[in-house]
Amino acid sequence: MLAGPRCRNFTSLYSYLGLSLRHIPPDIPALVAQCATPPVINGRVLPTTVHTYSRRAHPPQAWFPPPSPPHNATMPPPNTPEEGVPTAGAVVPAPANTSATYILGRHHLYPEPPVSPPPRVPTAPPAATTESSRATTPNPSRSSSRPRSASRDSSASCSNRSCLLPINYQDLHYETEVDKSLECPICRTPFHLPLTTKPCGHTFCASCLDRALEIQPLCPIDRTPLDASRDVCHTRIVLDQLDRLRVRCPNRGCDYICARELLPVHYERYCEYTMVHCPDPDCDLRVARADARGDRGCLHTFTTCQYCGKEVMVAGLEEHYDADCGGHTAKCGHCNAIVVRHRMEKHTAKDCPRTMVACKWRPFGCSEWAPREVVEKHEQGLCVYQAIGRLARDRMEDRMIINELKERVSAMDERLRKSEKKEKNRSRDGGGHFGGIPSAAPFMPDLDLNHSPRAAPSYNGGTWESPEDYMLAQFERIESRMEDLRKMIMELDGHHTMRLLNDTMRLNEQIAELGSKVGVLGMHTTWLMNVQRQSRGQQRAGTTGGTPGPGIGVAGGVSGGGGSAGGREEEARRYFSSSNDVGLPLRRNSDGRNPPRL
Amino acid sequence: MPPAAGFATKRLGKELQKIHNSLPPGIDLVSAENFEEWFLDIRVLDSNPLYKDQTYRLKFKFSSSYPIEPPEVVFVKLPDRPIPIHPHIYSNGIICLDLLGQQGWSPVQNVESVCMSLQSMLTGNTKDERPPGDEDFVRANRLRPKDIDFFYHDNNV
Ligand SMILES: [Zn+2]
Numbered sequence: 157m158l159a160g161p162r163c164r165n166f167t168s169l170y171s172y173l174g175l176s177l178r179h180i181p182p183d184i185p186a187l188v189a190q191c192a193t194p195p196v197i198n199g200r201v202l203p204t205t206v207h208t209y210s211r212r213a214h215p216p217q218a219w220f221p222p223p224s225p226p227h228n229a230t231m232p233p234p235n236t237p238e239e240g241v242p243t244a245g246a247v248v249p250a251p252a253n254t255s256a257t258y259i260l261g262r263h264h265l266y267p268e269p270p271v272s273p274p275p276r277v278p279t280a281p282p283a284a285t286t287e288s289s290r291a292t293t294p295n296p297s298r299s300s301s302r303p304r305s306a307s308r309d310s311s312a313s314c315s316n317r318s319c320l321l322p323i324n325y326q327d328l329h330y331e332t333e334v335d336k337s338l339e340c341p342i343c344r345t346p347f348h349l350p351l352t353t354k355p356c357g358h359t360f361c362a363s364c365l366d367r368a369l370e371i372q373p374l375c376p377i378d379r380t381p382l383d384a385s386r387d388v389c390h391t392r393i394v395l396d397q398l399d400r401l402r403v404r405c406p407n408r409g410c411d412y413i414c415a416r417e418l419l420p421v422h423y424e425r426y427c428e429y430t431m432v433h434c435p436d437p438d439c440d441l442r443v444a445r446a447d448a449r450g451d452r453g454c455l456h457t458f459t460t461c462q463y464c465g466k467e468v469m470v471a472g473l474e475e476h477y478d479a480d481c482g483g484h485t486a487k488c489g490h491c492n493a494i495v496v497r498h499r500m501e502k503h504t505a506k507d508c509p510r511t512m513v514a515c516k517w518r519p520f521g522c523s524e525w526a527p528r529e530v531v532e533k534h535e536q537g538l539c540v541y542q543a544i545g546r547l548a549r550d551r552m553e554d555r556m557i558i559n560e561l562k563e564r565v566s567a568m569d570e571r572l573r574k575s576e577k578k579e580k581n582r583s584r585d586g587g588g589h590f591g592g593i594p595s596a597a598p599f600m601p602d603l604d605l606n607h608s609p610r611a612a613p614s615y616n617g618g619t620w621e622s623p624e625d626y627m628l629a630q631f632e633r634i635e636s637r638m639e640d641l642r643k644m645i646m647e648l649d650g651h652h653t654m655r656l657l658n659d660t661m662r663l664n665e666q667i668a669e670l671g672s673k674v675g676v677l678g679m680h681t682t683w684l685m686n687v688q689r690q691s692r693g694q695q696r697a698g699t700t701g702g703t704p705g706p707g708i709g710v711a712g713g714v715s716g717g718g719g720s721a722g723g724r725e726e727e728a729r730r731y732f733s734s735s736n737d738v739g740l741p742l743r744r745n746s747d748g749r750n751p752p753r754l
Numbered sequence: 755m756p757p758a759a760g761f762a763t764k765r766l767g768k769e770l771q772k773i774h775n776s777l778p779p780g781i782d783l784v785s786a787e788n789f790e791e792w793f794l795d796i797r798v799l800d801s802n803p804l805y806k807d808q809t810y811r812l813k814f815k816f817s818s819s820y821p822i823e824p825p826e827v828v829f830v831k832l833p834d835r836p837i838p839i840h841p842h843i844y845s846n847g848i849i850c851l852d853l854l855g856q857q858g859w860s861p862v863q864n865v866e867s868v869c870m871s872l873q874s875m876l877t878g879n880t881k882d883e884r885p886p887g888d889e890d891f892v893r894a895n896r897l898r899p900k901d902i903d904f905f906y907h908d909n910n911v
């Protein structure tokens with residue numbers, strides 16, 4: 157057996173590709189791990205569902221949020237039945253499966269879903285119920301008729317029945333053109349949870365980098381040695397752009413499009429096509445959220461298709477009709493298409509291009525009545541009633557808004573009248589100090605509610621045709637007044653700023669002037685002080701010749717002590733020569749030096 | 755493993771899209787009918803007498819963990835597609851290139867970059883010879899390229 161043929165290494169190829177094989181020794185002590193925190197953007201912890209790569213067998217590295225304890229241990233969702241069952245759920249012996257743990261953590265990230273009345277909706281609280289019922293009353297005889305092995309891998313290990321399959325970000329379909337610089341060099345899709353290497357500054361998706369580092373701990377681009385737990389950090393700069401990318405919901409059948417940062421909310425809470433756990437607590441399979449609703453029980457039993465006789469899972473029946481039902485088909489009487497009989501109704505109602513239908517603007521006067529394909533074209537551009545229809549639709553919407561407002565106004569009115577009455581009663585009962593206040597005063601802000609249509613039915617008599625018109629006019633008036641006020645405020649603001657500016661300018665000038673004056677004064681003071689000091693020194697030198705001050709001349713002192721005539725002479729000369737200097741000291745002093753001595 | 759397989763498929767789909775749009779000169783896509791096996795032709799662009807007027811066929815095999823793991827790349831012999839002569843290419847088409855080994859591979863590489871590497875490897879070669887022990891190796895080897903434990907020792911070719 158050949159152990160290994162001798163061959164050669166091609167470093168030059170790397171340089172050809174502009175790559176480098178240099179193993180840069182990482183300055184590890186300097187790279188203090190700063191990213192041991194979970195990813196947080198704008199104060200919001202990033203959804204952690206995305207951390208559930210199935211390949212991770214070992215505990216998560218430091219840049220992933222630590223697995224949170226089961227959610228009901230830290231934050232029991234309000235109004236759930238599990239509060240009454242103390243040990244439910246929390247003690248579920250979670251299998252050592254990191255993905256399940258992470259998904260549990262998801263419940264910390266979003267507010268609890270609204271408590272919904274149907275008991276079997278598979279959002280968190282009901283699922284917890286099923287969980288707890290299973291925990292308290294173990295069911296030893298689980299029915300064996302179910303095809304439990306069918307798609308076991310995806311859901312079998314879930315300990316929490318409200319968990320969802322993670323969104324696969326690499327499979328998302330982007331509606332907008334994505335800049336190349338936002339693409340991960342490994343998966344070539346826009347980054348998901350981008351991580352940047354600290355030594356060399358390259359960016360990858362967290363999952364991609366994780367996979368690459370599992371094989372070898374080098375930067376995939378330049379082979380810098382990397383320590384997965386220390387040498388990477390989050391990249392916030394691109395997150396904003398990534399968040400804004402428009403994506404399509406990954407669920408089959410869903411056409412929802414939103415900004416990428418909003419996708420988890422749609423997917424986890426609203427999308428009807430998200431696969432959730434089967435409402436049957438004994439079933440490990442998943443169904444679409446819409447199917448799980450409505451107490452239909454487990455949809456994973458097999459049934460025989462009524463048309464082709466095939467064994468089909470109940471949950472997959474619709475799909476079967478659409479895709480591979482070869483059974484009793486029928487020819488559409490209009491377009492000759494072969495349609496499963498089950499679908500015929502839907503076909504004629506929605507799809508058949510030959511069925512006669514009316515233009516959708518019919519209520520507004522269009523009399524078009526033709527096969528669907530013709531009408532569709534007609535609706536797209538030819539229909540003259542389109543403009544009117546749109547207008548009418550808008551008007552209808554407006555009307556709805558007006559109605560709502562009307563209701564609110566009347567409710568307010570009612571409340572007002574009640575409190576008015578109360579106030580009156582109180583002032584009548586209490587007598588004393590409340591009497592002076594006009595009863596309507598607290599309710600008379602700038603909005604003249606007392607003149608609302610009911611209180612003053614003037615709209616009937618003359619100017620107003622209907623309460624709606626009255627309300628509209630009222631709103632317009634208020635709006636214009638608000639606009640006026642806004643303008644006034646802005647004007648005032650402008651005036652204010654101008655005045656402030658003028659004042660401060662004058663003050664600034666004055667301050668500058670004062671400053672310069674102070675400076676001049678300071679100069680004068682120094683000059684005067686120097687002159688004084690100098691003349692004092694000279695005085696001292698002149699009067700006490702025999703005892704010279706320190707620094708004036710030790711030599712003079714010594715010679716004076718000698719008592720020779722030459723010493724006297726010298727002293728006199730010194731005096732005169734320095735007195736000649738009197739005109740100069742200012743300049744000398746300004747240098748900071750002592751006046752010169754001989 | 756379903757997610758990993760999807761990963762490879764997605765990435766290869768992206769690469770294929772790019773390849774259909776443009777490829778560097780001297781590289782042509784022959785067939786890519788699935789995401790497991792692709793065939794490409796490469797030519798050497800300069801006038802190296804060893805490879806002049808020749809086209810070589812490359813076979814890429816992708817595992818489900820591509821691009822985390824390298825693809826398996828070999829030259830294929832056909833009537834009009836010989837195996838290029840090179841001190842690192844065995845006569846059965848197996849290529850000894852650290853770029854294609856577990857150690858030298860990087861997930862940022864792709865089909866195009868591998869082809870370009872091979873092109874440049876041929877372009878730079880002046881030796882009209884096979885690797886040492888070629889005959890023995892070709893006769894005895896039953897392993898797949900990725901299982902062969904190549905011993906890379908030369909850093910200057
Ligand atoms: Zn790098």
Ligand SMILES: [Zn+2]
Pocket residue numbers: 340341342343344345347348360361364
């Ligand atoms: Zn990636």
Ligand SMILES: [Zn+2]
Pocket residue numbers: 405406407410411412422423427428429
């Ligand atoms: Zn959706």
Ligand SMILES: [Zn+2]
Pocket residue numbers: 434435436439440441442454455456457
């Ligand atoms: Zn079920």
Ligand SMILES: [Zn+2]
Pocket residue numbers: 461462463464465466476477480481482483
């Ligand atoms: Zn059928």
Ligand SMILES: [Zn+2]
Pocket residue numbers: 488489490491492493503504507508509510511
């Ligand atoms: Zn039809």
Ligand SMILES: [Zn+2]
Pocket residue numbers: 515516517518522523524534535539540541
């Ligand atoms: Zn019409």
